[in-house]
Amino acid sequence: MCLSIPAEVTKILPDDMAVxxxxxxxxxxxxALVEDLAVGDYVLIHVGCALTRIDPAEAKRTLxxxxxxxxxxxxxxx
Amino acid sequence: MKYADEFRDKTIAQGxxxxxxxxxxxxRLYRFMEFCGGHTHAISRYALExxxxxxxxxxxxxxxxxxxxxxxxxxxxxxLADRPEVTLCVYGDLMRVPGAQGQSLLRAKTRGTxxxxxYSTLDAVRIAEQAKDREVVFFAIGFETTTPPTAVxxxxxxxxxxxxxSVFCNHVLTPSAILSILGGAxxxxxxxxxxxxxxxxxxxSTIIGTEPYDFVAEEFGKPVVIxxxxxxxxxxxxxxxxxxxxxxxxxxxxxxSRAVTREGNxxxxxxxxxxxxxxxxxxxxxxxxxxxxxxxxxxxxxxxxAEVRFAMHEVRVADNPGCECGAILRGVKKxxxxxxxxxxxxxxxxxxxxxxxxxxxxxAHWTYGRFRDHH
Ligand code: SF4
Numbered sequence: 001m002c003l004s005i006p007a008e009v010t011k012i013l014p015d016d017m018a019v020x021x022x023x024x025x026x027x028x029x030x031x032a033l034v035e036d037l038a039v040g041d042y043v044l045i046h047v048g049c050a051l052t053r054i055d056p057a058e059a060k061r062t063l064x065x066x067x068x069x070x071x072x073x074x075x076x077x078x
Numbered sequence: 079m080k081y082a083d084e085f086r087d088k089t090i091a092q093g094x095x096x097x098x099x100x101x102x103x104x105x106r107l108y109r110f111m112e113f114c115g116g117h118t119h120a121i122s123r124y125a126l127e128x129x130x131x132x133x134x135x136x137x138x139x140x141x142x143x144x145x146x147x148x149x150x151x152x153x154x155x156x157x158l159a160d161r162p163e164v165t166l167c168v169y170g171d172l173m174r175v176p177g178a179q180g181q182s183l184l185r186a187k188t189r190g191t192x193x194x195x196x197y198s199t200l201d202a203v204r205i206a207e208q209a210k211d212r213e214v215v216f217f218a219i220g221f222e223t224t225t226p227p228t229a230v231x232x233x234x235x236x237x238x239x240x241x242x243x244s245v246f247c248n249h250v251l252t253p254s255a256i257l258s259i260l261g262g263a264x265x266x267x268x269x270x271x272x273x274x275x276x277x278x279x280x281x282x283s284t285i286i287g288t289e290p291y292d293f294v295a296e297e298f299g300k301p302v303v304i305x306x307x308x309x310x311x312x313x314x315x316x317x318x319x320x321x322x323x324x325x326x327x328x329x330x331x332x333x334x335s336r337a338v339t340r341e342g343n344x345x346x347x348x349x350x351x352x353x354x355x356x357x358x359x360x361x362x363x364x365x366x367x368x369x370x371x372x373x374x375x376x377x378x379x380x381x382x383x384a385e386v387r388f389a390m391h392e393v394r395v396a397d398n399p400g401c402e403c404g405a406i407l408r409g410v411k412k413x414x415x416x417x418x419x420x421x422x423x424x425x426x427x428x429x430x431x432x433x434x435x436x437x438x439x440x441x442a443h444w445t446y447g448r449f450r451d452h453h
Contacts, residue, residue, distance in 0.1 A: 004223065032233070047198055049199065049226065051281065054336050055336050061335070062335060066087075066310055
């Protein structure tokens with residue numbers, strides 16, 4: 001019920017609406033809650049609305065930290 | 079799926095699990111409550127508990143909006159649907175939630191009432207536009223994540239000047255529920271669960287930010303880590319909690335920084351505060367009456383308020399006495415502690431709300447976890 005999924009904005013429509021793509025599946029959603037969205041942005045969508053923009057720089061930072069655990073693990077594996 | 083698949087890598091998960099195992103002191107217990115039902119679901123789905131050392135335990139919390147909606151509100155919805163002029167729009171998850179005397183919205187629909195399942199809040203407005211001769215009511219439920227989409231819908235109905243659209247508001251607030259778990263009044267009856275820290279809700283926090291959790295750290299001395307919903311997000315959050323406990327720290331940390339900021343989404347927050355206001359109290363299944371924990375429409379929006387429009391009244395009803403949802407939602411008991419679990423209570427025939435939604439502790443355990451108990 002609280003599920004939100006990441007989706008890419010592929011087209012901005014009038015009246016605060018947009019088309020997003022979820023792994024190629026297109027969906028029309030409301031973007032009334034998120035300011036200044038552009039095509040190519042990723043958003044979290046929930047019950048037909050974009051909740052927030054996903055910050056690519058922060059995602060990268062988290063992944064870099066996570067990858068350290070991955071490489072340490074590979075180092076330990078025979 | 080971008081921003082999902084990268085956070086499911088198995089080797090990294092093993093690396094994180096190894097770090098948790100190395101850093102968790104065998105001398106003590108670490109009991110962390112994941113508040114949010116989405117996290118409960120992820121823990122079961124990815125069998126994360128199997129990756130944790132035995133002294134790091136996850137306690138399931140009450141953060142499933144379907145599970146905490148009391149039977150009385152379901153009954154009110156059924157009554158509404160029974161009115162010949164009403165078309166009731168509900169999220170699919172709600173259909174099988176038991177009301178009083180084994181009633182449910184699904185049964186009401188089979189009886190011939192006009193209940194429609196919707197997946198987007200905007201669907202409700204579309205239905206109202208198409209059926210001008212019907213009274214279309216949107217059965218709104220959910221935490222802070224779902225309230226702004228309801229606000230968007232209301233604004234749209236206002237703009238389109240729809241006279242046949244209203245909202246039956248059942249939105250609830252996360253921080254009040256956490257407060258109730260940490261210090262609720264009926265703890266004497268149900269018992270209190272010992273918790274060493276919280277995995278904080280990720281999607282709720284995209285809206286409200288991390289700031290509303292400060293009291294958990296400041297007043298109760300418990301660490302909170304806001305986490306995303308992929309397995310690596312959860313494991314990293316658990317590691318962050320272990321570190322806080324080890325270092326004697328209790329702070330609000332943010333693992334889900336790609337989607338959550340300290341302030342949250344100010345536009346969404348403003349929409350919500352323009353349209354909704356606090357109720358003095360609201361009943362939660364499992365937690366009872368929780369002060370200032372629910373929202374209703376402001377007087378200025380009374381024309382869209384189904385409770386006003388249809389003079390709806392709430393009649394409190396007792397839950398099935400055999401159902402342990404109350405204790406499970408508080409983290410005091412586990413699904414297998416309930417005598418009805420898997421016997422007469424299954425997802426097809428739920429006796430309590432925790433068995434209905436995929437995010438409910440009983441349903442998640444039934445779907446993904448029950449085979450592991452036997453090993
Ligand atoms: S198994 Fe069913 S009856 Fe028992 S606590 Fe869970 S939902 Fe309630």
